[in-house]
Amino acid sequence: MTQWLLQHWMELTGTVLSLIYLYFSVRENIWLWVTGFFSSLFYLIIFFHERLYADMGLQVYYLIISIYGWIVWTMGRQRSGRKKMPIRKTGIRKGLILLIAGGGIYLIVLLILLKLPAKIDIPASDLPYWDAFTTTGGIVATWMLAKKYLEHWLIWIIVDAVSSGMYLYKGLNITVLLYLVYTVVAVVGYYEWRQSMIKGEKL
Known part of the structure; x- marks a missing residue:
């Protein structure tokens, strides 16, 4: 047991932090x-060792967007005069823009996954098409979270379900459980944010 914990301590720590992150997300x-x-930070290292390079790159994006999200939520709270930054709906126009941008990001990420490993002499990416899909979804959804758009939860439901299958294939069993929890909580998060938004509109 001790040996197993020592071998998987990074994945366990990342999982615990991710669950706390998820709880805080639902609670705004x-x-x-x-x-x-x-x-x-922990998952960046894990995905590098597992040769999931798009997911590894996504963690770099998450590090940056975490700083950006903190700033945006702080400023949004100050501007609104409320304890929490108000939740917004994406709208059709914004949704179409995000869909087009997501398609462009997907093609770029996929091209990088297919071409870059050979050029820099590292092993080819496993599951490049699915890896690019979850990476693109994560980029779009996290940006929407930073802007506090309600519909980011709907993207996470799809991304987390697909990610669970990927990590099962890679044998990252702890992470599989984490992403199954993510999928369920994303449904709960959408409902909780929707209720919170309705209450906020009545104030």
């Missing part, structure tokens, strides 16, 4: 950005 707690930052 600004400290989600701090726990998210350190969780991403």
Whole structure:
């Protein structure tokens, strides 16, 4: 047992931090950005060793967006005069822009995954098409979270479900459980944020 813990301590730590991050996300707690930052740091190392390069690159993005999200939520709270930054709906126009941007990001990430490993003499990425899909979804959804758009939860439901299958294939069993929890909590998060937004509109 001790040997197993020593072997998997990084994945366990990242998982615990991710669960705290998830709880803070549902509760609209600004400290989600701090726990998210350190969780991403651990998973960046894990994904490098597992040759999931797009997911590894996504963790770098998460480190940056965590700082950005903290700033945006702090400023949004100050501007609104409320304890929490108000939740917003994406809208059709913004949704179409994000869909087009997501398609462009997907093609870029996929091209990088297919071409870059050979050029820099590292092993080829496993599951490049799915890896690019989850990476793109994560980029778009986390940006939407930073802006506090309600619909980011819907993207996470899909991304987390697909990610669970990827990590099962890679044998990252602890992470599989984490992402299954993510999928369920994303549904809960959407409902909780929707209720919070409705209450906020009545104020």
